[in-house]
Amino acid sequence: MKLQQLEYVIAIAQEGSITAAAKKLYQAQPNISIALKELESEISMQIFWRTPNGMVLTPEGEDFLLRAKEIVESMHSLEADYSNRADDTVSLRIESTISTYVAAALGIWVNSFSDTDKIGIHLTESVTNKIIEDVSGGRADIGIIRIPSSQLGVYAEQLKSRKLSCRTVTEYTMKLLMRADNPLAKYDDVPFEELANCVQILHGDDELSVFGKNCVNPEYPEDTQNRLLYVYDRGSKMSLMNTLKNAFMWVSPVPKQAFPDGGVVVKKCSYANIRMRDLVVCKKSNENNRLIKEFIEFMAGFVEKAIGTEEE
DSSP states (O other), rough: OOOOHHHHHHHHHHHSSSHHHHHHTTOOOOHHHHHHHHHHHTTOOOEEEETTTEEEEEEEHHHHHHHHHHHHHHHHHHHHHHHHHHHHHEEEEEEEOHHHHHHHHHHHHHHHHHHHOEEEEEEOOOOHHHHHHHHHSSSSEEEEEEEEEGGGHHHHHHHTTEEEEEEEEEEEEEEEETTSGGGGGGGGOOOOOGGGEEEEETTOOOHHHHHHHIIOOOTOOOTSSSEEEEOOOHHHHHHHHHHHHTTEEEOOOOOOTTTTTEEEEBBOTTOOOEEEEEEEEEEEGGTOHHHHHHHHHHHHHHHHTTOOOOOO
């Protein structure tokens, strides 16, 4: 039995098919199929039923999956802890929802290192559920997730069941990011109805109505915006923002120094009434890891100073 075989089983269970698992793991489909057959033969047990709708875990497979996850998570954690010691590299894997302040905090933190320090830090932007999966599975050391504050209890239980610790980084309502010369920038509090005539830049994986109702206002109308640009890359978003004079994005807290030239501004919109909460999560077993603890503390302090606490 090999660790790679266990990782294949986990990916197949998560994705529901060998084809999707192969795509996720950047592997050839036949390699995963052969590895699974060899594993099932070795342990004399069928892990999956092959059905027209995909791969379904057998009852024995359900138990095997739980134990496989524990082994893979432990191995990834062990590898991360001791590979860092081997070459004295500052190594950290951070996965976050789209947040300007996370990148800003990371940059300033890295500036605090010596010029001779070896650094190998990975910053990936993703969505909340995948971040939880990746931190739980040992594929990320730290995760910054975004949830409605009203769902904190539900997520706290989910994180606890996965042996993850969590800490609130900041709580807020969404704001509008736009060019300083956008006609709406004249408002201290932008009227929601005025947004209908602007171009909204939206993350490519988001569905407008779902995003609006979950993150902005429960009554967010589905037909309020007929000029939409779906973009997957943060750099492209900002390029479009700089090009389109009447565009806007809904954003989470932005550090005061993020746009020093004043070309882009953040504006309040009272229509946004859902309290959002960003949480930093890590495995409980990694809470006392020096690097993880240091970055979490640094980021929390950075957010408090650069963004402050939003009042009700």
